[in-house]
Amino acid sequence: MLLSLLTVQTFAQSSYRRVKARNGDGVETLLLRNGLNPRQYGASFKQLNRKNLTRRNGLVTGRTYLLPKRAVTRKTPARTTRSTRTARTATAAPQVVGKGPISKSVLFGPRYGAPAARYGTLRGAVYYLSSGHGGPDPGAIGKYGSYKLAEDEYAYDVTVRLARVLLEYGATVYVMVQDPNDGIRDENVLPMDYDEVQYPNLRIPLSQVQRLRQRIAQVNRLHARHKGAYQRLLALHVDSRSEGQNIDVFFYHHANSPTGERLARNIHRVFTSRYKRSQPNRPYSGNVSERSNLYEVRNSHAAAVFMELGNIRNQKDQRRFVVADNRQALANWIAEGIIADYRGKK
Ligand SMILES: [Zn+2]
Known part of the structure; x- marks a missing residue:
């Protein structure tokens, strides 16, 4: 029982993706480059990395940062196949x-x-x-x-x-x-x-x-x-x-x-x-x-x-x-x- 709990915890911690900040990176650019919307993930990123941010929430070049985990989005039932139909189904119900x-x-x-x-x-x-x-x-x-x-x-x-x-x-x-x-x-x-x-x-x-x-x-x-x-x-x-x-x-x-x-x-x-x-x-x-x-x-x-x-x-x-x-x-x-x-x- 205890053992399994430990494993879960270790797994949870190590499953954050780690990325290095490049010269000129800010929170936004780093998130965007890694496919995360800053509006959605900015706050959790700062929370997750608060010890490694500068006073004004900046990044330090060369330092490693953890990326928040992508929220699981519920998709509409997938009718999609890897065919030319994909294009049509992907845009079938755009959000207004x-x-x-x-x-x-x-x-x-x-x-x-x-x-x-x-x-x-x-x-x-x-x-x-x-x-x-x-x-x-x-x-x-x-x-x-x-x-x-x-x-x-x-x-x-x-x-x-x-x-x-x-x-x-x-x-x-x-x-x-x-x-x-x-x-x-x-x-x-x-x-x-x-x-x-x-x-x-x-x-x-x-x-x-x-x-x-x-x-x-x-x-x-x-x-x-x-x-x-x-x-x-x-x-x-x-x-x-x-x-x-x-x-x-x-x-x-x-x-x-x-x-x-x-x-x-x-x-x-x-x-x-x-x-x-x-x-x-x-x-x-x-x-x-x-x-x-x-x-x-x-x-x-x-x-x-x-x-x-x-x-x-x-x-x-x-x-x-x-x-x-x-x-x-x-x-x-x-x-x-x-x-x-x-x-x-x-
Ligand atoms: Zn362009």
Whole structure:
């Protein structure tokens, strides 16, 4: 009797996963990297590791920390098999956060508000704008002085700015990731939060695979509704691998999508000429290439362009993103390329 009790206790203690804090880690980043939602597990993490935290609840680089155990979540009876049906069943019953889509005035925030369609240039075109990450996943995190810059916040800000421009030109726009209270922000440092939802107000899953499945399932559903229209998906990210000196912006399209490629080239063309004009002494070596294995590019029924606008972890790139005018410029340039593409369509 006593023996079995002991074994249970020993087992319970040793069953916490142990991880080492890396340079720059905070509780949030450490939890996220290990697939745990900070909102859900932050408190138990601090409780579990209180002896190893700094006074301000910081982590010590190189020190080992215990990860809280994942709460057992009750799943709906599994009908899933490892087949193509998985995608559909995984998104069959997404959790609805609020009532219907977020209104445009809320989406663009009090400073900018909902735009009026002032021109008809993009009338008839339908755009799905997918900013990278969001909800429980902030994406890449850069250090900026004592601040942390989260990829999803900056990609989001450029994306809603882009959405607003496209709406002004008369397009139909679906913003696939939406924040219920951020709007367009002009601050340099955009605080990291986790409350983004997926259009039309669905909870964003932590798992990347589930998140993208849910997003693209939604895009494809809408795509069917707009059958016959010119439809494009644009995915915006801020975490390219490039660590070099050059100002690189990468545009990816599917190998079998000439329309995706054409849009990528049209946007790239604008970037090339604008960079030359604004910074003649800085080399710009962005490019357009095929990357058919990206989930969104591969599975979207709308022709897709996946953009990496820079790297939030790169100090030079950070300057491009912390200035609100630069974020607006990026949005404007993308919009310009989009307009050129729509004008040139057959
Ligand atoms: Zn990303």
